[in-house]
Amino acid sequence: MKKVTKIAQNTANLTEQTKLRVAAYCRVSTDSDEQLESLDTQIKHYKSYVNANPEWEFAGLYYDEGISGTKKEKRPELLRMIADCEDRKIDLIVTKSISRFARNTTDCLELVRKLLNLGIFIYFEKENINTGSMESELMLSILSGLAESESVSIAENNKWSIQRRFQNGTYKISYPPYGYNNVDGEMVVNEQQAEIVRYIFASILSGKSTHKIAAELNNRKVSTKKGGRWTATTIRGMVGNEKYTGDVIFQKTYTDVHFNRHNNRGEKDQYLIKNHHEAIISHEDYEAAQDIIEQRGKEKGLERQHKKYQNRYPFSGSIICGQCGGTFKRRIHSSGRHRIAWCCSIHIEDIKKCSMKYVPESDFEYAFVTMMNKFIFGHEFVLKPLLISLRGLNSDETMGNIQALDRKLEENAEQRNVLVGLMTKGYLEPAVYNKSNNELLQEAERLRRQKESITRFLNNDFQNLSEVSALLQYATKASIMKGFDGDIFKRFVERVVVYSRAEIGFELKCGITLKERLVR
Template structure:
């Protein structure tokens, strides 16, 4: 008889799932003591909240202090958390509210979609929204839109408050320039730094260039305001700063409706307060330094308030890296026989961030001559049909179409408001509401795309028509080019896109882009 051995039943639960690795994100919008206390409270709350759930495993706490919520790029901890999600260190995220996570609708939806694609969901406590169980993004879109509106409202209130302080002369400079310290809301001279400021102005007045001054300071190991290295740009900024004369000009920069900061070249009012604080440099020396800098700029072809070397070299500011979007800089290459080349500024700063290597200037010149000769030879088949097409377009019809689209968009918005009202009052089932709103949102997106396309056409068709007409006139009357002509290049080319070291594209001012192979 065969021997049978009984194998005991395995009672282990094969359906038991591993614990969810849960992380929390916190943010306070200012670095005041009260807000930092709030941050500490949030940190303690989430540590206990996550550890109290037996199905969760604490995966870390990410928090940003004193950083605005309107731009995700400025929030390093948020970006670090997203990186950890991509590296599969996090399964689930909890946060206080949508406004703490993002006050920009586009950023909020972009981050949520990115995390959903990674299989990671977010729970917003205040709104009681779990992105893993949502039937659509509609409610999140509405709520994040409200958060963005709140941010815009706060921004406008702050701007109004700051403007009133500009006008009354009571605005306090919290971060004064090198040479000054902020003491009780006032600018007080820092004597050790003031000596460096006087040295810089004296060197400028003696005829030294900003690069040489920066090198001297770095060689002497003099730290900058933030403890870094001196650059020519830093020196130029200091020499043009009126605060060293004791005066102060307010609102040199401004923030637009998209929370982007710009230099103020007259778009907004500015406010000058004389004798605002103790001077370091006399007005006479300051004015003399400005004249020297301006004269040096004229000699080099630098145009104030414009691209730095726009009129110095034909390619300056016009070559764009197709890999990272940075502009190309001019460089002298070769140890023996030297030649001019252009290289991506990001690649120059850090090779790892952009692989785009240098391209000899002669390659760009040859490619331009080839492209123009093709247009001269084939203007009948390229430019004439384009000109006829632009002339056939009717601006009046486009304006009528835009008005009709605006009307449809208004109707679409009203229909969505009605649906929201019906849902709030309980007259509409969530499933029906989601279906209807999804359809309306898709329609609104389609209408917006149509309108944007028409607006772009109206803004550009007149200019493009003139540019195409002039280019056609030139190519009709001109013989084939035998060498590079900088004036013709600057007249017809908007910029150059470098796709690779073997292919570039010439974006012409008439609105077309022509690709050319680089011949080695």
């Protein structure tokens, strides 16, 4: 008879192993004292709530203070919690409500689906929804949509309230510019900072450049309002700020329906209040400084708020550093063979962050001429085959695939309608309905994603097809280029990537990238 040895069950850590690691997330919309008290209450609540359940193990509390809930990118603690979920440090998330978690339907569903793929569920207390056992995404979509509508409504109410305060002159500037402090809602001169403001305006009036003023302040170890370093952009912004004259213009920026902020170029009303607070700079000095800045711009060929400001040279904004991703700036050397060159803006600011050295402008021009001459000489062997292949991708077969997906989506919707009808008449058990409906919703989502992917690919191909056709047409008719043409460069090149001082890549608008060696 065979000998059988029993291996006893290990129950020592069984309870501990089955415990769920539960994290809590909470958020308050503003940083007022009342809201922060609410945050303290939520923190205490979740600590006791999680610890009271013997099957749960507290995995931490994540909370964002004074941050709007309209976009997940603006909530660092939420993003940190998601990162911990990806690192398998959390099994379950508890939060007060959908509106506390996300007031944007897209963000809410995206986060829920992302966590579900990781096997992590969310429990919304107020709505009593657990994404691990929820009937479908339909209810969550509706509730998060309502939360988003609520957020938009609150934003509109706040805008109306602010507009009224603009109109009657009672709006309080909570964060005044450098040179002022906020004292009981009023702008009061900070004498120590005011001296720096007067120095900046005096320097502008004496003929100093904004770059030189910024360098002098940094050498003197003078900090900006936020404790950072001075830049020419900061100086220009201060010189153009009317608040230093004692006047104030309200609504110089505005927020659109997607919660993105823009400079007000006349899209919204603006409100001017004279003698709103104590002045640091006289109106005469302020206007004189504006005239100097404007005159310097004209001398350099710049126009305020004009595209020419960003694209006055063919390569402006088009050259990207392959090492750090920074944009190249045009530099004029006072001596040497390479008088005009382009250099990485990150390298200019801090050589330790990027070691990419300057590249002469003539090298870019020569490389572009070389590339275009290759197209002109060999368009039959390069561009024509590419055009034929792109036309093949945009065939009737691809359009047929999209139509087939549309038919499947219609059938899916009809099946869900039938399920709803059967459920309403009592012919279908709730459990069976939920299971079938979830399967149909998942199938519909998969079909939609597939259609979006094909459509996006097709749209890109149509664009590429048009660009390749234009390039082929040019190369067929053009003669060999003997010199650089900025208009041709801007017509066909999207951007230039500098891999090294010996090699660059031209990313063309037709979707291909060609590398060229820099010859010196």
